Amino acid sequence: MRDVFPGYDVLNKRDTPSWNEQTRAVIERRLAITDEPRFFDAREWAVLKALCARIVPQPEGRASPVPVAAMVDHKALEDARDGFRHIDLPALGEAWRRGLAALDAEAQSADGASFDALAPERQDALIRAMEGGSLKHAAWGGMPCDLFFRMRVIPDVVKSYYAHPTAWSEIGFGGPASPRGYVRMDFDARDPWEAAEAKPGQENEALRENLRVGR
Amino acid sequence: MWDGEPRANRAAPDDPMRAPRARNGRAPDVFRLGAWTPMREYPESEPVDFAIVGTGAGGGTLACRLAEAGFSVVAFDAGPYWRPLEDFASDEQEQTKLFWTDERIVDGENPLQLGANNSGKSVGGSTVHFAMVSLRFRPEWFKSRTLLGYGADWPLDWREMWDYYTEVEQALKIxxxxxxxxxxxxxxxxxxxxxxxAAAKVLAxxxxALGISWAPTPxxxxxxxxxASPPCVYRGFCTLGCSTNAKQSVLVTWLPRALRAGAEVRDLAMVGRIETDAAGLASGVHYHREGQWRFQKARNVVVAGYAIETPRLLLMSANERYPxxxxxxxxxxxxxLTVQGNQACWGVMDEEIRSYKGxxxxxxxxxxxxEDRGKDFFGGYSYMSQGPLPVLWAGVQAGARGLWGEALMDxxxxxxxxxxxxxVSEYMPxxxxxxxxxxxxxxxxxPIARVTYSWCDNDKRVNRHALGFMRKALEAAGAREIWxxxxxxxxxxxxxRMGDDPRTSVVNGDCRSWDIPNLWICDGSVFPTVGGANPSLTIQAIACRTADRIRALARRGDL
Known part of the structure; x- marks a missing residue:
């Protein structure tokens, strides 16, 4: 992953007019989520962590990685439903428990090891098989693995990651914007409180601009 | 700057999702932090003229217009009564609290995605999170069977609707x-x-380049x-609730008017059953609020819960007389049940677009x-520029495009x-x-709702046509890697659906049910066809018309 927005940290805008009181409170709660399970047991947690690391792989050596698995755990604990459920899927928590156990069982039967102990390439192969609907271990309990992947794994993991300020900084999103909003709306028009993209050869200019965001 | 002001109720913050706010003779003042506005209240034991179930584009608008016409009105909503300035964060995940996220089962060949983009659970309904697109229907759509050869005719005349559209456009200052x-x-x-x-300029x-007209969206x-509404500051979180009140939702337009005219709003009040009496007429609603089931007597009941909760309530209210x-x-x-196509073409540009702004x-x-020439399908479509925020955008890239891993991150x-x-395309009923x-x-x-949906051949044809055309438009605008x-x-x-014949419709053109004359339905459920335009303006126009019709019927003793 390239550092497209060098020096940009959306959290530097926390005390600017782009963030209101309620936004600060909401993000504070999100940042307080620690990397530990409260809904899943130890085995499920290990599989979930490994799965998240393949779906949204974070840069190596990142000082504080986004606790994606914990955010999914949080959603399951809160039973935060989506407003719809495919008729062939069980409810949120049950789908996750069963899906993680089944993925682990598939790893055991195919490679003789837990899912989280597999090499990344083998994990990806199993994930692709899940995506393609070809995993049929009894542990799925009749739950179609492709539906589980498409309607649980993908939305829950991906949306958790991109709900985190670290991800906003990574993609150059302006982040919260109330009450200030934005002024410059045109092509290639950047407000001073938005991320500056590093064009080839102009990384330093972008860095300088980004360090000014929130100042 | 609002966020620097002290909160009037900081010492005892109220949680609008846990305890009702509209009670004890007052309702939230949606324009001021911690403030209240007087609200008339009606006893449950005395029948009110109208008990309205739902306060969105249909129910909220109708509550206002009926109260202003002098009727006694109690409007129920299952959702919270927000004060946007103090309750709304600039955050996609937090603001899912605006959506109807209670479980619903989906099936069929093309199961719907519900919740986020089409189902609200708030006083003000889905207009609290709608994208504010306020379009009139094409006149011919009100007679699409007769004039265009598909769907069903509405029992309404477009010229009458034209005047009601004008009323709503003025009421919302479009x-x-x-x-x-x-x-x-x-x-x-x-x-x-x-x-x-910039995203809009790409559409233009x-x-x-393709030689068709475009316009800034109303x-x-x-x-x-x-x-008390400031101009829009282009913060871009519109579909997650407007935290500045620039958005002219039902919450900040029709409902304050309704309260001033003497309507009562009951928030966090889930109506579970409509009661009918010995004569077979509606006599009131059973609703759940503050931990218990209660009953409100009414001379008329209006169901305005949108196209899933409305039929759910009517079906849940089955009794011996109406099994x-x-x-x-x-x-x-x-x-x-008729939705609209919402397919998209996406690509990348050399320029920075930053479509999250505005x-x-x-x-x-x-x-x-x-334009009807050059179509291989019945119906029509509009298309619009887009501004997905990161959580939604990632969900599209991963869900619809199938990216994950490094491919997604890149x-x-x-x-x-x-x-x-x-x-926004017209699917066939x-x-x-x-x-x-x-x-x-x-x-x-x-019982929860089960929602079954399958596309017909015409739906698939309109999808193909729209995707093909939008692709050409994006290409012509300079986008690449289009998918x-x-x-x-x-x-x-x-x-x-509304109609002229009790055998083939549920309500007549006045939104009055054929079977039970004091039971009305006033929301998107009554649409016999959907056109290729967002429905909110039409729902509000129908509500205004229904209010005028009710007043006329009352005057001549036909209520």
Whole structure:
């Protein structure tokens, strides 16, 4: 992953007019989520962590990685439903428990090891098989693995990651914007409180601009 | 700056999702932190003229207009009564609290995605999170069977609707262009059009290259101050609730008027059953509030819960006299559920677009709503520029495009260069697409809705046409690496359709049920067809018309 927005940290805008009181409170709660399970047991947690690391792989050596698995755990604990459920899927928590156990069982039967102990390439192969609907271990309990992947794994993991300020900084999103909003709306028009993209050869200019965001 | 002001109730913060706010003679003042506005209250034991279930585009508008006509009105909503200035964060995940996220079962060949983009659970309904796109229907759509050869005719005349559209556009101070390129003449929009963002200019470039008209989208967010609403600041979180009150939702327009005219709003009040009396007439509603079931007597009941909760309530209210549910002698309650196509073409540009700035759909073309030549399908479509925020955008890249792993992470880093066009297309009403009751129960013990949806051949043809055309438009505008998002739909209509014949419709043109004369339905459920335009303006126009019809019927003793 390239550092497209060098020096940009959306959290530097926390005390600017782009963030209101309620936004600060909401993000504070999100940042307080620690990397530990409260809904899943130890085995499920290990599989979930490994799965998240393949779906949204974070840069190596990142000082504080986004606790994606914990955010999914949080959603399951809160039973935060989506407003719809495919008729062939069980409810949120049950789908996750069963899906993680089944993925682990598939790893055991195919490679003789837990899912989280597999090499990344083998994990990806199993994930692709899940995506393609070809995993049929009894542990799925009749739950179609492709539906589980498409309607649980993908939305829950991906949306958790991109709900985190670290991800906003990574993609150059302006982040919260109330009450200030934005002024410059045109092509290639950047407000001073938005991320500056590093064009080839102009990384330093972008860095300088980004360090000014929130100042 | 609002966020620097002290909160009046900081010492004892109230949680509008846990305890009702509208009670003890007052309702939230939606324009001021911690403030209240007087609210008249009605006893449960005395029948009110109208008990209205739902406070969205249908119910909220009707509550206002009926109260202003002098009727006693109590409007119920299952959702919270927000004060946007203090309750709304600039955050996609937090703001899912605006959506109807209670469980619903989906099936069929093309199961719907519900929740986020089409189902609200708030006082003010889905207008609290709608994209504010405020379009009139093409006149011919009100007689699409007769004039265009598909669907069903409405028992309404477009010329009458034209006047009600004008009323709603004035009530919401719609910001739109001086001249609108399509359809019969209409009055000028009350407020000037919004500035276009880069995403909207891409739509304009594409349209001009292909030789079709485009326009700044008429939007229900003000472009200049209006009362306590400041002009839109282009923060871009519109579909997650407007935290500045620039958006002219039902919550900040019709409902404050309704309260001033003497209506009562009951928030966090889930209606579970409509009662009928010995004569077979509606006599009131059973509703759950503050931990217990209660009963409000009423002379008339209006169901305005949108196209899933409306049929659900009518079906849940089945009793000995009406074993198939209320207003259902035709067997059509819950049938003809009709959504709209919401496919998109996405690509990347060399320029920075940053489409997260400004309302998401600042430019539109209704070309294919008004041009019938060159179509291999019935119906029409509009398409609009887009401004997905990161969580939504990642969900589209991963869900519709199938990216995960490094491919997803890399693609997401091109967020600021991404641009897209998204359709609102006319799907055909089909009897088999429907809402039924599942065996599973919700937290209150009520059966949850099962929503079954399958595209017909015409739906697939309109999808293909729209995707093909939008692709050409994006290409012409200079986008590359274009791909199709094929899975999405939007808006919910048609599960209690209006018509001229009690055998083939649930309500008449006045939104009055054929079977039970004091039971009315006033929301998107009554649409016999959906057109290729967002429905909110039409729902509000129908509510205004229904209020006038009720007043006329009352005057002549026909209520």
């Amino acid at each position: 910001a739109g262009p001086v001249t609108y390129p399509w359809g019969p003449k209409r009055p000028r929009y009350p407020y000037r059009e919004h500035e276009l963002n 470039r594409g349209a001009e 939007l229900a967010t003000v472009s200049a101050p209006r009362g 198939g549910g209320l207003a259902n002698s035709s067997g059509l309650v819950g049938r003809y 309302p998401p759909s600042l430019a539109i073309t209704e070309h294919w709503n008004y 693609e997401m880093q091109r967020y600021n260069h991404s641009v897209g066009l998204k359709v 089909q009897e088999r697409n429907r809402v039924t009751l599942a065996d599973e129960k919700d937290a209150l013990g009520l 199709d998002q094929e899975d999405d739909t939007c808006h919910l209509n048609g599960t209690a």
